Amino acid sequence: MTLPVVMLMGPTASGKTDLAMGLFDRLPCELISVDSALIYKGMDIGTAKPSPKELARYPHHLIDILDPAESYSAADFVDDVQPLIDNALATGKLPVLVGGTMLYYKALLEGLSPLPKASPLVRAEIEAEAQALGWQALHQQLQAIDPTAAARIHVNDPQRLSRALEVYRISGQSLTQLQAESGSPFTYPTVQVAIMPADRVLLRERIRLRFKQMMAQGFLDEVKQLHQRQDLHPELPSVRCVGYRQLWAYLDGECSLDEAVEKAIIATGQLAKRQSTWLNGWKWPLLQLETGHKNNLDTLLCELDPS
Structure with a gap:
């Protein structure tokens, strides 16, 4: 029987990592992280990275592979993950992709x-316009040149909004036009799993509780260490990660600590909403599991081996 590639997706704080670890305990697996924040060394608490003890027991590929000063793209992810999947299947192990960076999954599948390539000059121009006019005005620009992308990209998602405008200004073609020229799709069989909360209020409470726990574990000290580095700044993808950019703003004197914490919790909730929106519009078949349900592992095991 050909082993499938398992993809454990879902919003932040939905229980993806716990399910992956449970699967690892039951089947020969290779765990592969699909998370654009877990790639960075020294960013542990704020990314909810598995602990060193957990990683020793449940090793994950594509965690701690870059310094925070470096950038990583969906193309880099595809280049890195393909040989990991190939090697897992060649050794009779189940490749288990786990994480919530939906763009990475989409790039792999499509x-x-x-x-x-990114242009620092064009990005600087867009950032200057955003400072002068506001992101709402730039979102209106995107609406005029690429209404499909504008409908998908929220005005409160400046990273993706900036990239869509940058692509058009560099190439003269919209992001939607270029994405229609994608390469060969993914050919392996897959079991795609969406771990979703039945109650959004409960997920918001999980997010709030988890962020408070991060602060108690020393998240602010972690950000302080990064903030002291001369080669890091707020425009880097690593520093723009949810939680980090809000505490960075506090350290820059832009807000109080209480304000930074509340903004980070709200931003994490917005991230979870965007991830859920991705999954609600997902065009591939999904096995739907409920966050925190005690039978999730058994349901997944039955899907993998119906006999």
Whole structure:
């Protein structure tokens, strides 16, 4: 029997990592992180990275592979994950992709679009416009040139909004046009799993509680260590990660600590909502599991081996 590639997706704080670890205990697996924040070394508490003890017992690929000063793209992820999947299958192990960076899954499943490389000059121009006019005005620009992308990208998602405008200004073609020219799709069989909360209020409470626990574990000290580095700044993808950019703003004197914490909790909730929106519009078949349900592992095992 050909082993499938298992994809454990869901919003932040939904229980993806726990399910992956449970599966690892029951089947020969290779765990592969699909998380654009867990790639960074020294960013442990605020990313809810598995502890060193957990990683020793449940090793994950693509965790702690870059310094926070470096950037990582969906193309980099596809290049890195393909040989990991191939090697797992070649050794009779189940590749288990776990994480909530939906763009990475989409790039893997659909292939990569011929998008232009990032231009620091164009990005700086867009950032300056955002400072002068506000992101709402830039979202209106995107609506005019690429209404499909504008409908998908929220005005409160400046990273993706900036990238969509950058692509158009560099290439003269919209992001939607270029994405229609994707490469070959993923050919392996998959079991795609969406771990979703039945109660959004409960998920918001989980997010709030988890962030409070992060603060108690020393998250602020972690950000202080990064803030002291001369080569890091707020425009880097690592520093823009949810939680980090809010505490960074506090350390820059832009707000109080209480305000930074509340903004971070709200931003984490917005991230969870965007991840849920991705999954609600997902075009591939999904096995739906409920956050925290005690039978999730058994349900997944039955899906993998119906006999």
